[in-house]
Amino acid sequence: MAISDQRSAISDQRSAISQSNTFYNLDNKITSYEIPIYSKQGTESGSIIVNVDKNSSVISSYGTHGASFSHELKSYTRELESTLSKEGIEVVETRLYELDVAEYVVGLKLKGNTSSLKKYKNTPKIGDFYVFSPFPIEFDFNTPKPSHKRVQAELLDEINLYRNALINKDFSSYLFNLEKSARIKGTLNDPYNDTQSKMVQYAGGNVYNLLQENRAWTKGGLIGGTCYAGCTPVAWAMVMEYGDRYGFPNLIGSATNNNHPDASHADLRYAINELRGYMSTSCVGTNKAGSTSIYNAPNGILYAKARGYPNFSVSNSTIFFIWDNLVAEINASRPVVTAVSKAPNGAIGGHSVVSFGYDDNTGSANDYAFVKTGWSTPAERAYSRADITAVTAIIPSR
Numbered sequence: 189m190a191i192s193d194q195r196s197a198i199s200d201q202r203s204a205i206s207q208s209n210t211f212y213n214l215d216n217k218i219t220s221y222e223i224p225i226y227s228k229q230g231t232e233s234g235s236i237i238v239n240v241d242k243n244s245s246v247i248s249s250y251g252t253h254g255a256s257f258s259h260e261l262k263s264y265t266r267e268l269e270s271t272l273s274k275e276g277i278e279v280v281e282t283r284l285y286e287l288d289v290a291e292y293v294v295g296l297k298l299k300g301n302t303s304s305l306k307k308y309k310n311t312p313k314i315g316d317f318y319v320f321s322p323f324p325i326e327f328d329f330n331t332p333k334p335s336h337k338r339v340q341a342e343l344l345d346e347i348n349l350y351r352n353a354l355i356n357k358d359f360s361s362y363l364f365n366l367e368k369s370a371r372i373k374g375t376l377n378d379p380y381n382d383t384q385s386k387m388v389q390y391a392g393g394n395v396y397n398l399l400q401e402n403r404a405w406t407k408g409g410l411i412g413g414t415c416y417a418g419c420t421p422v423a424w425a426m427v428m429e430y431g432d433r434y435g436f437p438n439l440i441g442s443a444t445n446n447n448h449p450d451a452s453h454a455d456l457r458y459a460i461n462e463l464r465g466y467m468s469t470s471c472v473g474t475n476k477a478g479s480t481s482i483y484n485a486p487n488g489i490l491y492a493k494a495r496g497y498p499n500f501s502v503s504n505s506t507i508f509f510i511w512d513n514l515v516a517e518i519n520a521s522r523p524v525v526t527a528v529s530k531a532p533n534g535a536i537g538g539h540s541v542v543s544f545g546y547d548d549n550t551g552s553a554n555d556y557a558f559v560k561t562g563w564s565t566p567a568e569r570a571y572s573r574a575d576i577t578a579v580t581a582i583i584p585s586r
Contacts, residue, residue, distance in 0.1 A: 204225070204226050204228070205223050205224070205225055205226075205236075208221040208222060208223045208238075209221065209222045209223075209224070209256070209258035209284060210284065211237075211258075211284050211285060211286035211292070212283055212284065212285050212286070212295075212314075213285070213286065213287075214285075214287070214314055216283075216314065216315055218240050219239070219240055219241070219286050220237050220238060220239050220240055220248065220286050221237070221238050221240070222235050222236070222237045222238075222256055222257060222258045223235060223236045223237075223238065224256040224258065224259065225252075232254065232255045232256060232259055233252065233253050233254075234250065234251035234252045234253050234254060234256070234566070235250065235251055235256035235257065235258070235566075236249075236250040237249050237250065237257075237286075242347075242348070242351070243344065243347075244530070244574070245347070245553075245572040245573075245574035245575055246347060246350050246351045246354065246553065246572075247354075247572060248289050248530075248571070248572050248574075248575050249289065249290075249528075249556075249569050249570060249571045249572065249575075250556075250569070250570050251566045251568065251569045251570065252568075252570075253566075253568070254565050254566040254567060254568070255565045255566065256566070257292045257566070258284055258292075260322055260323075260565055261284055261292060261293070261294045261321070261322070262294075264294065264320070264321070264322040265279075265282055265294050265296070265320075268294075268296065268320055272296075272298065272300075275300070275304050275307070276300055276301065276304045277298050277299070277300035277304050277305065278298070278299040278300060279296050279297070279298060279299075280297050280298070280299045281296070281297035281317075282294060282295070282296055282297075283295040283296075283297075283317055285314060285317075285319070287325065287327045288327065288529055288530050288538060288539070289528050289529055289530045289538075289539070289571070289575045290528050290529075290538070290539035290541070290561070290571075291321075291323070291325055291326070291327050291539065292321065292323060293319045293320060293321035293323075293325060293327075294319070294320055294321065295314050295317030295318065295319055295320075296317060296318050296320065297316050297317050297318075298318055312329040313329075314329075323563060324400055324402075324416040324418075324419070324476075324477040324478065325477050326419070326472055326477040326478070326479045326538075326539075343552065343553065343574070346363070346551050346552065346553045347553045347574075349361060349363065349553070350363050350551075350553040350554055362550045362551065363549055363550060363551050363553055363554045364549060364554065365549055365550040366547060366548070366549050367548050367549060367550055368515075368548045369545075369546065369547045369548065370515075370518050370519055370545055370546060371518075371544060371545035371558065372395060372518065372521055372523060372544045372545065395426055395427075395430050395523045395542055395544045395560055396426060396429060396430070396448070396449045396560075397426070397560040397561065397562065397567045397568070398422050398425055398426050398429070398450075398451040398456065398560075398562065399422070399451050399562060399563065399564055400416045400417045400418065400419065400422050400451070400478065400562060401416070401417055401451055401452060401457070401460075402414050402415065402416045402417075402476065403415075403417075403457075405417065405460075405461050405464055406461060407461050407462065407464045407465030408421075408461075408464030408465055408467070408468065408469040408470065408471075408478070409468065409469060409470030409471055413476070414476065415471035415476040415477075415478055416471075416476055416477050416478045417451075417460050417464065417469075417478050418464060418467075418469040418477070418478020418479060418480050419478070419480075419539050419540040419541070419562050420467060420469065420478075420480035420485050420488075420525070420540040421460050421463035421464045421467060421469055421478065421480065421488070422451065422460060422540075422562050423525045423526075423540040423541060423542050423562060424463050424467075424485075424488045424491070424525060424582070425440075425451070425456055425459050425460050425463060426523065426542045426560060426562075427522075427523050427524075427525060427542060427582050428440055428459060428463075428491070428492065428582075429448050429456065429459075430523055431582075431584055432446050432448070433446045433447060435584070436492075436497060436584055438495050438496050438497070439459075439492065439495050439497070440455050440456060440459055441453075441454075441455030441458075442455075459491065462491050462494070463488050463491050464478065466487045466488050466490045466491055467480045467481075467484045467485055467487050467488050468480070468481070468484050468487075469484075480540070482504075482506065482527060482538075482578055485504070485525070485540070485580055486502045486504045486580060488502070488582075489501065489502040489582065492582070492584075497584070497585075497586070499585035499586060500582065500583065500584055500585060501583045501585065502580060502581065502582055502583065503580070503581040503583060504578065504579075504580050504581075505578060505579050505580075505581075506577070506578040510576055510577070510578065510579050511548075511552070511555065511573050511576065513579050513581055514526065514543055514546065514557060514576065514579045515546055515548060516581075517543075517579070517581045518543065518544065518545060518546055522581065522582070522583070522584075523542050523543065523544050523560075524542070524543045524579050524580065524581050524582075525540055525541075525542060525543075525579065525580040525581075525582065526540070526541050526542065526543040526557060526559060526571075526576055526578070526579050526580075527539070527540055527541075527576070527577045527578035527579070527580075528541060528559075528571045528575050528576055528577065529575065529577045530575060538577060539561075539562075540562070541559035541560060541561050541562060541569075541571070542559060542560045542562075543557045543558065543559050543579070544558055544559065544560065545557070545558035546558065547570075552573050552574070553574070555572070555573035556570040556571060556572060556573065557570065557571050557573065557576060558570050559571060
């Protein structure tokens, strides 16, 4: 859904925006605002995240349905406050943090006696705030990171034009001219997906949004205990599961069982475990997130070869033609593993998702990829082209 569609959705009273929520960075400076969108029935119907830094993408991401990140964090905080209160700990201040374009946490300033706070001595801190999150966080608090990715200098004029057009509600700019748009059929739960859309529908079917499990894995960097699967192995598993249903039935489980919508299925657990091993996925952070080097991710193709498809290949774009290759894969009805991050070239931090669609407007400041996030909420999101740092195309062949 383009920004002009969002404007129309609000103006025709199908939805309404709410008061924004503020996100901070590691320096405790405001980095972005999230604006929840509510349906006329009063339920959350997505959100828009607007960057503060004028050298970054204007709108880093938006969603058209489901709860906002801030809603999830606030609900999680209420549960934490109840637990902490029972331990004799008082929450004196709450702050929401955006560590990266897809990594959100809550910071709590706590008050209690030394013995009660000792339990949280290994919890990461940003200044005086203890950091918690309902999401798997791969962020390494010991390594300095940029608050925002600086976009290329030649794009700054276009970004400023886009920002000013939104401020002035002037949608006549060429940046709002939708040149091409595509979705893999049946993927986007979008209330504006109707016959009036410029969307192109391709053959194929739904890409399932698989979730990361926190459990014991036998492959990858886990030694004892449990760990989240990791966003990259799970993203690859989404693509493999899609291929299993559309022409390559031995990718997941047996050739006669080709429908696995839930990551807890034994066949998918096996696939994710194997992918973790091929990618050398490790476990990091206090909440034991799975972390995969962007340079090891292409090794996931060895899983397809081991499943009887030796001609599968992989193309990893980290610097040049990132957007062009994403568009080409979607046009070919192939979901594509995509890295989103505010760090340069995805080298620091970031989150792996699966792109299943795009909106390509004139220019690039208003281009967005539609993705499966690998989270329960929000399950689908649109991310700015400026914050896409890598795409990994998994190319099937017999």
